[in-house]
Amino acid sequence: MAQEKPELPQNNIDTFSQLLRFLSSMQLGIILLLALAFISIIATLGEHEAAVQNVYRSWWYLGIMAFTALNLLLCTLRRFRPIMRLAFQPQKNKTVTAISKMQIFRSVDIDFDDENNALNTAKEVLQKNGYKTSMVAGTDGSTVFAERGVWGYLGSLLTHASLLIILLGAMYGSLTGFEERNGGIAGDRFTVENGGFEVAITAVRMELEEDPTIRPRVFSDVIVLKDGQEVTSGTVSINQPLRFAGNTIYHTSFSYVSDITITSLQDGKGYKVQLWDHGQVRLDHEGTILHMMQFFPNFTMNQDGIPSSKNYLPERPVHAGLLIKNGRAVRNVFLQLNKPEVIETAEGEVELLLTGFQHAAIYSITRNLGRPILFGGAVLLIIGLYLCFFLSPRRIWVKYDPENAVLLIGGHSPRQKVFFAQELERMEKEISGREGE
Amino acid sequence: MAGYIPVSETAVFWENTFFSLASALYILAMLFYLTHFSSKKQFGRFAAIVLRLAFLTHSVFLILRTINVQRVPFVGPYEFGNTFIWATALVYLWTEWRLKEKYYAVGAFLTPMIALYIAYLTVVPRLIPIVRISRAHQQLRPVLQSPWLKIHVSASVLGYAGFTLAFATAIMWLVKNKAGEKSALGQALPHKNTLEEYMYRAAAFGFLFQSIMIITGAIWADTSWGSYWRWDPKEMWALITWFVYAVYLHARFTQGWTGLRTVALVMVGWVAMVFTWVGVAWLLTGIHSFA
Numbered sequence A: 001m002a003q004e005k006p007e008l009p010q011n012n013i014d015t016f017s018q019l020l021r022f023l024s025s026m027q028l029g030i031i032l033l034l035a036l037a038f039i040s041i042i043a044t045l046g047e048h049e050a051a052v053q054n055v056y057r058s059w060w061y062l063g064i065m066a067f068t069a070l071n072l073l074l075c076t077l078r079r080f081r082p083i084m085r086l087a088f089q090p091q092k093n094k095t096v097t098a099i100s101k102m103q104i105f106r107s108v109d110i111d112f113d114d115e116n117n118a119l120n121t122a123k124e125v126l127q128k129n130g131y132k133t134s135m136v137a138g139t140d141g142s143t144v145f146a147e148r149g150v151w152g153y154l155g156s157l158l159t160h161a162s163l164l165i166i167l168l169g170a171m172y173g174s175l176t177g178f179e180e181r182n183g184g185i186a187g188d189r190f191t192v193e194n195g196g197f198e199v200a201i202t203a204v205r206m207e208l209e210e211d212p213t214i215r216p217r218v219f220s221d222v223i224v225l226k227d228g229q230e231v232t233s234g235t236v237s238i239n240q241p242l243r244f245a246g247n248t249i250y251h252t253s254f255s256y257v258s259d260i261t262i263t264s265l266q267d268g269k270g271y272k273v274q275l276w277d278h279g280q281v282r283l284d285h286e287g288t289i290l291h292m293m294q295f296f297p298n299f300t301m302n303q304d305g306i307p308s309s310k311n312y313l314p315e316r317p318v319h320a321g322l323l324i325k326n327g328r329a330v331r332n333v334f335l336q337l338n339k340p341e342v343i344e345t346a347e348g349e350v351e352l353l354l355t356g357f358q359h360a361a362i363y364s365i366t367r368n369l370g371r372p373i374l375f376g377g378a379v380l381l382i383i384g385l386y387l388c389f390f391l392s393p394r395r396i397w398v399k400y401d402p403e404n405a406v407l408l409i410g411g412h413s414p415r416q417k418v419f420f421a422q423e424l425e426r427m428e429k430e431i432s433g434r435e436g437e
Numbered sequence B: 001m002a003g004y005i006p007v008s009e010t011a012v013f014w015e016n017t018f019f020s021l022a023s024a025l026y027i028l029a030m031l032f033y034l035t036h037f038s039s040k041k042q043f044g045r046f047a048a049i050v051l052r053l054a055f056l057t058h059s060v061f062l063i064l065r066t067i068n069v070q071r072v073p074f075v076g077p078y079e080f081g082n083t084f085i086w087a088t089a090l091v092y093l094w095t096e097w098r099l100k101e102k103y104y105a106v107g108a109f110l111t112p113m114i115a116l117y118i119a120y121l122t123v124v125p126r127l128i129p130i131v132r133i134s135r136a137h138q139q140l141r142p143v144l145q146s147p148w149l150k151i152h153v154s155a156s157v158l159g160y161a162g163f164t165l166a167f168a169t170a171i172m173w174l175v176k177n178k179a180g181e182k183s184a185l186g187q188a189l190p191h192k193n194t195l196e197e198y199m200y201r202a203a204a205f206g207f208l209f210q211s212i213m214i215i216t217g218a219i220w221a222d223t224s225w226g227s228y229w230r231w232d233p234k235e236m237w238a239l240i241t242w243f244v245y246a247v248y249l250h251a252r253f254t255q256g257w258t259g260l261r262t263v264a265l266v267m268v269g270w271v272a273m274v275f276t277w278v279g280v281a282w283l284l285t286g287i288h289s290f291a
């Protein structure tokens, strides 16, 4: 039987490589970036929470991002070898014809007719202007080759690679990470289910600012435990998170927790509760509820009858709440420190007494294993951008034409062509200024 | 409960005086640059001197403000706006110093931008009530007390300054395009290719610092809010601006786009930048409401 070749018509290969070319192309990159920009603009005009849920976290938005990443990846892979070759294996020897066809070409009249002398002068001037030079011999005479900012060729490669690293880090971080909120007062302990560890709060301190109207800083000492064993410990406050093994405990806010005793005036029996803002306690079997609204360290009523706090000094602590009967708010309750408040319930009169209050720290607990990757990517991005923009790479070839006693100068720069031309003009003057020295 | 720093009346007086003086000098510089541009060439050097004077006066203002608020003057629309104007003048003066007289024509387009920004801090709030530019000396909220504040804001004012310069050059390009090469107006402006390259350099400078701003902002958010990216409108608009300039840079690098298309992209980028700066603060809400 004749050997059968698998049918792979030329057409198919072409289609495939065309597709690959398109997927790695700048055109697609531009389309994707514009799409991301456009969708983001629309999304920011709406409600923030809705935008996060319906746009930024949607499969299609993340899909466009992933597509952008693919575009970047393919472009980076495709360009890697050519760019490396371009940067590090330049053709140093060029023919007169090649030079005369360059982006920038000049022929400079010079007086002296010795090739070596002329080329060396050019070489010196180029060196003085920060160029790295070399002289290579060719069949039609020697060429002075000079280059500057070669690392600039790698700028786009590095920038793209770093963007990929950043995207990768973000993806890895969100796939392996979590975010939870929790908190408490000194002595509290809570479990972080996703992290498999426990957090014990040993102390919570508030430090008032010199100006007591400024929101104070709250510091809390915590111990992290795993299987009952201490893993780490430290103080957490705003801008000062506690980090361990990719996990972070951030201070996000603080709250007041009041100690309230509830005593029945019927039989004198009482009990203690701790209530946060929005915390509530049931006072009888008919569902009379004390619902705390807000704690004011230095209570005052302003002119419109709205309760507020003058500042953060604990001079007149009041926990304000509502008494709710049958699901309806029936009256306000302002519990002042050590001032009993009597309330009518279905089981008779009840005395409420605010005996004290404490500070609670509220944390956001996260795990982000992608952080070091993100950070590395960010540093590379800055370096890449610097190479891109501040090291404008340029190359110059100089040859001597003995017949006409002229120097042929050709130059090439992928960016900043005008400035390059101006620079060359300056150097040209320098070279012709040196003749006869 | 907002915290204010007690500042003596004399201190406020000198601060305001230097601000007004700097504003007046900036506007005077603008007039001289414009005169230079409209063919009175001898005014160019004069304009450059006045602008330097304005810049020095403005620096004194910023120093006074720093003393009065006892921290870097980077917080709130008034301080940010001033630092941004100062950075714009700095970036421009630096390029002018490097490129000499050739650059005076750019000054005629850049200084009106500075005047526009000054108007935002002074006149605009009177005309549009939702824009509130308070000069109060605010205490720094704990969340803002971080070394990242300094790096983040420094990067952002430099980035915005670069974009402003690019925008001014884009306008020059448009004027040149409209007036034609032969007209007197066209003659007074650099060649279109040169303008495009100025524009590219300024935009690239802005892009580098915009990138640094986004990255340092993310790092800062990560230490204080517990997450480096919250998709909040200010962040998104910074990213949108970044996208637009990325498109511009690619179009120029790889596609060899020139002319009106790139000029248009630079202008769209500037609009996005201005929206990030003022639009988000007054029209959209978010956790960045302090900026």
Ligand code: HEM
Pocket: A024, A025, A026, A027, A028, A029, A032, A033, A068, A071, A072, A075, A078, A079, A083, A155, A156, A159, A160, A163, A385, A388, B246, B249, B250, B253, B254
């Ligand atoms: C999310 C952002 C980006 C995407 C999706 C993207 C995508 C691309 C793509 C697909 C190409 C074409 C590759 C080719 O045709 O060979 C390209 C080229 C290029 N990009 Fe980007 N890019 C991004 C960001 C950047 C940034 C921030 C820079 C920095 C300035 C940059 C600089 C370049 C350069 C210089 C080239 C030309 C490469 C060359 O000719 O060697 N890119 N980009």
